[in-house]
Amino acid sequence: MxxxxxxxxxxxxxxxxxxxxxxxxxxxxxxxxxxxxxxxxxxxxxxxxxxxxxxxxxxxxxxxxxxLGHLNVGADALSRQSARPGEWKLHTEVVELIWKTYGRAQVDLFATEESTQCPLWYSLEHPAPLGLDAMLQTWPRLLLYAFPPVSLLPGVLEKVCQERVDLILVPPYWPTRIWFADLISLFHGSPMELPLRQDLLSQAGGTILHPRPEMWKLWAWPLRGQGSYSFVETILQSRDPSTRKLYMYKWKLFATWCGQRNMDPVQSPISFVLQFLQEKFSEGLTPSTLKVYIAAISAYHNPVGGSSVGRDPLVICFLRGALRLRPAVRTKTLTWDLAIVLQGLAEAPFEPIEEVSDTFLTLKTVFLSAISSLKRTGDLEAMSVAPSCLEFAPGMIKAFLHTRPGHITLEAFCPPPFINPDQERRNLLCPVRALDAYVHRAALWRKTDQLFVCYGSPRRGGPASKQRMSKWVVEAISLAYKAVGHPCPLAICAHSTRGMAASKALMSGVSLDDICGAAGWSSQHTFIRFYNLDVNYTPGALVLQDNSQAFEDTA
Known part of the structure; x- marks a missing residue:
C-alpha cells in the first residue's frame, strides 16, 4: 500500500x-x-x-x-532497486539486423524463456530445451548466438576455440580487455557495430530499460573456432599466458563475490571494489597480493571516470593504507646455505649423473639453472629445446637459452679437460653439464618443446608449470641437505635463489649493473631493496665459479 x-x-x-x-x-x-x-x-x-x-x-x-505475480517481473525487479545483471535482452529489430547480416541463428546460449532470441536455448532455469548452463554442455553444430555476461566472455571464447563452432557473439567493444585478443583471433568475417537506441537493452518484457546503453559499445562478431590470421599470435603475446590465467582466476573470485550481492562485476562502483579488497585484506592477504587482484579487476572492469580501476585515487590510497598497516617484511638472511646444497648436489643420489634417476637429474638441473642464471622459475618455464632457442657452444663451455623477451647464458664450471681431480670434482656442479645430460635424457619421454617437463605420471613428458618447478627447487635444497647428513632447513622459498645468487655474486666482485642485467632488474634499487642478503658469515661466499674454496672447506 x-x-x-x-x-x-x-x-x-x-x-x-x-x-x-x-x-x-x-x-x-x-x-x-x-x-x-x-x-x-x-x-x-x-x-x-x-x-x-x-x-x-x-x-x-x-x-x-x-x-499475476509472474507477469509483474518489471515491478519486482525495480522493487529490489536494481535490474538483474547479465539478463539484458537486445531489441528485436537490432537482432533482425544481425540475422540479416550473418544469417539466422538457431540456438541462444544464454537466455530464458522470456529473453531468448532463438527457437532453442540454454538457460540456468527451467524451461531449458537444450539443457541447463551452456558452459557445461557440448554445443551443437548449428549457428549459435550469444549475448553473455561480460564476466563469462573468456570462457565463451575458449569454448568456441575448443569445440570449433560458429557463433554470433555480442560483446562490448573494449579493446584493452584481456579477452579481446582471443576475440580477434576467432572472428570470421566483418564485425558490425550495433545501432544505438534508447531501448537497445531491456528486461522484464521491455518494462525495464538500461539507463546507459551507450556505455557498452556493443558490436556483433561472427566467430569461428579455427583462427587463421598470422597476427593473432603476436597480439596474444601482449600478456604472458600464466598472467592471463592468473588474472582470470582472480577475476572469477571477484565476479562470484559480486554475484552474491546481485551486482554486475563489470560495472560495479569503486565502493564495491574497495569493500571486496578490504575483505581480502582482513583475511590476511598482503598488499602485494591485493595488487594482483586490482590488476585482474582492471583487466575486465569497465573504466571508471575514464581510467582503469587501478588508477582510481581511492584504490591508490587504499593500497598505501594497506602497506602502512601491513608493511612487507624483507628477510636479510636465509635458512639454507648454498655451500651445503652444492656439496649435496655433488654426491649421491645426484651423482653419477649418467646413472641417477629422472627425478634427481631434473631437480639438480633446475636448481643449478636457477642459481647460476639469477632467473625466476617463470623465466625457466619459458625455456625451450627448439633449435632456435637452445644452443651449446663448442667444448660445452657455454649454453645459450633464448627466451621471451631476452636470453640466458649459462657458463660452464671447470669444463674438461681437467688438470687435476679437484677440477673434475668441481665440474660436478657445472650447470651446462647438467643441462646437456637432462636434455638428452628427457628426449626419451618429452611431449613438448618446453625445456623442463614433468618426470612422473600421469603428466610425464608434459610441460612443467612454474609452480611445479618452484617445488622442485625446494625439494632439491632439502634432499641436498639430507645427502650430507644435515637436517632439512625450514621455510625454504624457491624465489630465494635469486637473492642468494645475486648477493654472493656481489661479494665476489661482480658489478651491480651486471647483476641487474642478468636478473632482469630495471634498476639497482630493486636488488638493494628486495634481494640483497647478508652472506658475509655464511660458509660459502661465492657463486659457482668462486665457490670452489668454500666447497673444498666443507667437503
Missing part, C-alpha cells in the same frame, strides 16, 4: 487530471483501494483512506486491478 502511494506521488506530474489504474499482484491492496477501505486491518484502512483523500483534486479517479 505504501509503495502504491509513493508511486502516485512520484508520477503525479504525469498523472494529474487523469483516470489512474493501479496494477498490483497484491490482492489485499486491490480490495482496500477498490472498496475504499476494509474491516480486517485498521492500518491498511487508514492508508487506503489517506490515498483516496490525497487523490481528490489531483486525479479524476483511482482504481486497482490484480496482475
Amino acid at each position: 505504501i509503495a502504491v502511494f509513493l508511486a502516485l506521488k512520484h508520477f503525479l506530474q504525469d498523472l494529474s487530471g487523469h483516470h489512474v489504474l493501479i496494477r498490483t499482484d497484491n490482492t489485499t491492496v486491490v480490495s482496500y483501494i477498490n472498496h475504499q477501505g476494509g474491516l480486517r486491518s485498521r492500518l491498511l484502512c487508514n492508508l487506503a483512506s489517506h490515498i483516496l483523500l490525497w487523490a481528490q483534486g489531483k486525479l479524476l479517479s483511482v482504481k486497482a486491478a490484480y496482475i
Whole structure:
C-alpha cells in the first residue's frame, strides 16, 4: 500500500487530471483501494483512506486491478532497486539486423524463456530445451548466438576455440580487455557495430530499460573456432599466458563475490571494489597480493571516470593504507646455505649423473639453472629445446637459452679437460653439464618443446608449470641437505635463489649493473631493496665459479 502511494506521488506530474489504474499482484491492496477501505486491518484502512483523500483534486479517479505475480517481473525487479545483471535482452529489430547480416541463428546460449532470441536455448532455469548452463554442455553444430555476461566472455571464447563452432557473439567493444585478443583471433568475417537506441537493452518484457546503453559499445562478431590470421599470435603475446590465467582466476573470485550481492562485476562502483579488497585484506592477504587482484579487476572492469580501476585515487590510497598497516617484511638472511646444497648436489643420489634417476637429474638441473642464471622459475618455464632457442657452444663451455623477451647464458664450471681431480670434482656442479645430460635424457619421454617437463605420471613428458618447478627447487635444497647428513632447513622459498645468487655474486666482485642485467632488474634499487642478503658469515661466499674454496672447506 505504501509503495502504491509513493508511486502516485512520484508520477503525479504525469498523472494529474487523469483516470489512474493501479496494477498490483497484491490482492489485499486491490480490495482496500477498490472498496475504499476494509474491516480486517485498521492500518491498511487508514492508508487506503489517506490515498483516496490525497487523490481528490489531483486525479479524476483511482482504481486497482490484480496482475499475476509472474507477469509483474518489471515491478519486482525495480522493487529490489536494481535490474538483474547479465539478463539484458537486445531489441528485436537490432537482432533482425544481425540475422540479416550473418544469417539466422538457431540456438541462444544464454537466455530464458522470456529473453531468448532463438527457437532453442540454454538457460540456468527451467524451461531449458537444450539443457541447463551452456558452459557445461557440448554445443551443437548449428549457428549459435550469444549475448553473455561480460564476466563469462573468456570462457565463451575458449569454448568456441575448443569445440570449433560458429557463433554470433555480442560483446562490448573494449579493446584493452584481456579477452579481446582471443576475440580477434576467432572472428570470421566483418564485425558490425550495433545501432544505438534508447531501448537497445531491456528486461522484464521491455518494462525495464538500461539507463546507459551507450556505455557498452556493443558490436556483433561472427566467430569461428579455427583462427587463421598470422597476427593473432603476436597480439596474444601482449600478456604472458600464466598472467592471463592468473588474472582470470582472480577475476572469477571477484565476479562470484559480486554475484552474491546481485551486482554486475563489470560495472560495479569503486565502493564495491574497495569493500571486496578490504575483505581480502582482513583475511590476511598482503598488499602485494591485493595488487594482483586490482590488476585482474582492471583487466575486465569497465573504466571508471575514464581510467582503469587501478588508477582510481581511492584504490591508490587504499593500497598505501594497506602497506602502512601491513608493511612487507624483507628477510636479510636465509635458512639454507648454498655451500651445503652444492656439496649435496655433488654426491649421491645426484651423482653419477649418467646413472641417477629422472627425478634427481631434473631437480639438480633446475636448481643449478636457477642459481647460476639469477632467473625466476617463470623465466625457466619459458625455456625451450627448439633449435632456435637452445644452443651449446663448442667444448660445452657455454649454453645459450633464448627466451621471451631476452636470453640466458649459462657458463660452464671447470669444463674438461681437467688438470687435476679437484677440477673434475668441481665440474660436478657445472650447470651446462647438467643441462646437456637432462636434455638428452628427457628426449626419451618429452611431449613438448618446453625445456623442463614433468618426470612422473600421469603428466610425464608434459610441460612443467612454474609452480611445479618452484617445488622442485625446494625439494632439491632439502634432499641436498639430507645427502650430507644435515637436517632439512625450514621455510625454504624457491624465489630465494635469486637473492642468494645475486648477493654472493656481489661479494665476489661482480658489478651491480651486471647483476641487474642478468636478473632482469630495471634498476639497482630493486636488488638493494628486495634481494640483497647478508652472506658475509655464511660458509660459502661465492657463486659457482668462486665457490670452489668454500666447497673444498666443507667437503
